[in-house]
Amino acid sequence: MEVDEVVCLPRLSRVAVCGGTHGNELSGVYLVRELLKVKKGVMEKEEEQEEEEPLSVLKVLSNPRAMQQCRRYVDTDLNRCFTHIVSLSPSGLTSGTVPYEMIRSRELNAMLGPKGRSGAVDLVCDLHNTTANMGLCLIAYSDCDWICLHIFRHLQRKMPDIPMRYIHFEVSNKESYSLDSVGKHGFAMEIGPQPHGVARSTVYTAMKAGVQHMLDWVCFFNSGTLFEGESVDVFTMIKHIDYPRDSETRNITAAVHPHLQDRDFCPLHPEDPLFQTFSGETLRYKGNEPLYPFFINECAYYEKGIALSLARKRRVLIPTIRVQTEQEQAAHVQELASEEEE
Amino acid sequence: MEVDEVVCLPRLSRVAVCGGTHGNELSGVYLVRELLKVKKGVMEKEEEQEEEEPLSVLKVLSNPRAMQQCRRYVDTDLNRCFTHIVSLSPSGLTSGTVPYEMIRSRELNAMLGPKGRSGAVDLVCDLHNTTANMGLCLIAYSDCDWICLHIFRHLQRKMPDIPMRYIHFEVSNKESYSLDSVGKHGFAMEIGPQPHGVARSTVYTAMKAGVQHMLDWVCFFNSGTLFEGESVDVFTMIKHIDYPRDSETRNITAAVHPHLQDRDFCPLHPEDPLFQTFSGETLRYKGNEPLYPFFINECAYYEKGIALSLARKRRVLIPTIRVQTEQEQAAHVQELASEEEE
Numbered sequence: 001m002e003v004d005e006v007v008c009l010p011r012l013s014r015v016a017v018c019g020g021t022h023g024n025e026l027s028g029v030y031l032v033r034e035l036l037k038v039k040k041g042v043m044e045k046e047e048e049q050e051e052e053e054p055l056s057v058l059k060v061l062s063n064p065r066a067m068q069q070c071r072r073y074v075d076t077d078l079n080r081c082f083t084h085i086v087s088l089s090p091s092g093l094t095s096g097t098v099p100y101e102m103i104r105s106r107e108l109n110a111m112l113g114p115k116g117r118s119g120a121v122d123l124v125c126d127l128h129n130t131t132a133n134m135g136l137c138l139i140a141y142s143d144c145d146w147i148c149l150h151i152f153r154h155l156q157r158k159m160p161d162i163p164m165r166y167i168h169f170e171v172s173n174k175e176s177y178s179l180d181s182v183g184k185h186g187f188a189m190e191i192g193p194q195p196h197g198v199a200r201s202t203v204y205t206a207m208k209a210g211v212q213h214m215l216d217w218v219c220f221f222n223s224g225t226l227f228e229g230e231s232v233d234v235f236t237m238i239k240h241i242d243y244p245r246d247s248e249t250r251n252i253t254a255a256v257h258p259h260l261q262d263r264d265f266c267p268l269h270p271e272d273p274l275f276q277t278f279s280g281e282t283l284r285y286k287g288n289e290p291l292y293p294f295f296i297n298e299c300a301y302y303e304k305g306i307a308l309s310l311a312r313k314r315r316v317l318i319p320t321i322r323v324q325t326e327q328e329q330a331a332h333v334q335e336l337a338s339e340e341e342e
Numbered sequence: 343m344e345v346d347e348v349v350c351l352p353r354l355s356r357v358a359v360c361g362g363t364h365g366n367e368l369s370g371v372y373l374v375r376e377l378l379k380v381k382k383g384v385m386e387k388e389e390e391q392e393e394e395e396p397l398s399v400l401k402v403l404s405n406p407r408a409m410q411q412c413r414r415y416v417d418t419d420l421n422r423c424f425t426h427i428v429s430l431s432p433s434g435l436t437s438g439t440v441p442y443e444m445i446r447s448r449e450l451n452a453m454l455g456p457k458g459r460s461g462a463v464d465l466v467c468d469l470h471n472t473t474a475n476m477g478l479c480l481i482a483y484s485d486c487d488w489i490c491l492h493i494f495r496h497l498q499r500k501m502p503d504i505p506m507r508y509i510h511f512e513v514s515n516k517e518s519y520s521l522d523s524v525g526k527h528g529f530a531m532e533i534g535p536q537p538h539g540v541a542r543s544t545v546y547t548a549m550k551a552g553v554q555h556m557l558d559w560v561c562f563f564n565s566g567t568l569f570e571g572e573s574v575d576v577f578t579m580i581k582h583i584d585y586p587r588d589s590e591t592r593n594i595t596a597a598v599h600p601h602l603q604d605r606d607f608c609p610l611h612p613e614d615p616l617f618q619t620f621s622g623e624t625l626r627y628k629g630n631e632p633l634y635p636f637f638i639n640e641c642a643y644y645e646k647g648i649a650l651s652l653a654r655k656r657r658v659l660i661p662t663i664r665v666q667t668e669q670e671q672a673a674h675v676q677e678l679a680s681e682e683e684e
Contacts, residue, residue: 030597034621195540198641201600252372258544261543
């Protein structure tokens with residue numbers, strides 16, 4: 001790829017903003033509720049694009065039952081249900097035997113997908129909170145999705161006071177498991193620190209601004225704006241580290257070390273303090289290379305056996321992009337259709 | 343009461359340290375687990391008091407089922423079950439129909455109480471966490487329990503780096519509802535901010551030090567140390583304020599205002615910002631007098647309809663105290679026995 005080359009990408013006609021995928025991550029719950037009140041106009045700026053096809057923004061409360069109980073999930077983590085998702089068949093799945101979130105994931109796939117098919121929405125932005133001190137992160141499965149990366153750069157420029165990172169989970173589209181994988185493009189917008197079950201005004205406001213700037217960007221893009229290529233820092237997840245645990249009870253025997261707590265995205269070097277045991281001992285990082293920790297002491301990951309994740313930082317060159325012309329788009333649609341037939 | 347007068351109080355022979363009364367407040371869970379490992383010696387300092395009757399320290403994990411699920415409670419808030427508590431009768435209560443925490447509260451009353459009777463433990467220290475920025479607080483039902491107030495002053499002196507307050511809930515002993523009300527003396531040791539379901543090392547360490555200093559103080563007291571009278575700031579709870587809510591759905595429509603969030607124990611004046619609605623509007627405090635907010639944006643109180651509590655600050659003069667001599671103690675026991683017969 002030449003740096004000067006302009007990459008032309010299909011128009012983004014349908015965008016989904018999802019909250020409450022985890023029912024106790026409240027910023028997204030309250031933001032989507034608020035967006036649902038605003039019938040039209042404010043977020044979609046329809047009045048400004050009279051001449052163009054309006055952007056369709058779907059606002060989705062993903063897990064209403066978990067929200068109602070203010071829990072992450074009812075039966076199983078909804079945001080791990082989208083790996084081998086299939087559309088809800090007419091006979092459907094009956095509740096009772098099947099975990100609620102398995103049923104709900106099929107409903108969401110029918111609404112926003114089908115995953116991997118041409119009928120899927122163009123972009124899914126799924127709103128999350130973390131107890132970790134991560135600022136605002138976009139988390140995506142790709143480090144070459146120019147739409148996601150350009151949105152990220154736009155948010156960074158528009159919100160200079162918010163620490164912002166792009167996290168890349170290197171998982172194939174086939175193995176991708178989260179709600180945002182249902183869209184043609186997608187990412188989780190993750191903001192912290194905020195305790196689950198709590199709404200902090202500053203976190204809510206940052207999320208609201210992030211979503212607004214994301215939608216603005218989509219409108220600019222659809223209107224033909226050229227977005228210049230540049231380079232972006234990408235944090236690629238390398239591995240997870242679990243808490244030290246009692247071999248019999250599996251209870252944790254240490255907390256994240258005070259020197260590491262809240263230091264998400266600050267390099268962790270070999271022999272740096274990692275944990276402090278409940279009897280007061282310091283345990284150190286035994287890796288061979290400095291890596292970047294994130295999701296440090298995330299509440300929901302105790303049960304997943306993750307005390308923190310470690311990433312490698314790379315600089316990724318993203319190309320100049322613009323929306324396809326109508327002719328280009330028509331050709332592209334035909335191309336996709338023939339791919340699906342194969 | 344003359345300031346110079348020395349108040350002589352009964353020896354504290356049995357102390358209970360309780361964790362996990364709320365199963366997702368993890369500092370107390372891990373601290374009590376740790377204390378249970380330390381069979382003897384370290385916390386009880388038995389080796390230092392060879393000549394004296396050793397202090398009996400009961401370490402209690404109050405709500406094992408809630409701990410196992412990492413939830414505040416299973417059926418109902420255990421820490422509201424001790425108002426009209428009665429001992430577990432031999433026939434007992436059978437599970438299934440009765441909320442688990444009602445059964446567990448009777449077990450705990452049998453273990454640590456009976457509440458209000460001479461057989462109860464001398465002191466209950468119940469360990470809690472809050473998502474509010476409250477530092478370390480002792481919360482008690484009395485502003486004239488000299489044992490609790492002297493322990494508070496001891497902790498303040500020993501832990502000068504930790505913001506520390508004494509909160510008084512003005513509730514009669516009859517109406518007191520929490521686990522610590524089962525002891526002859528009792529308080530909750532509440533430390534925050536910490537998300538529920540998360541253990542932060544600094545919070546754990548502060549709680550461990552607080553419990554150690556509390557037990558040290560009891561040993562000093564029992565050994566005959568004279569504790570000088572002095573004055574102490576006491577925050578007496580006046581009222582609670584709920585979140586603004588949608589009149590139909592009862593969903594909250596605002597978060598605590600960024601200017602108030604994390605400002606626990608900083609005076610709140612009439613017309614100060616109180617909430618910020620999800621549409622961006624500022625709502626102001628309409629009270630008539632400045633009061634001291636605390637439990638600002640505590641996670642567990644959303645369901646109780648409490649966004650924050652407000653207190654009045656007073657200076658309370660506490661007298662010089664010492665332990666009763668054996669003769670004084672014998673007379674006191676006789677007095678209590680005749681009271682119970684009545």
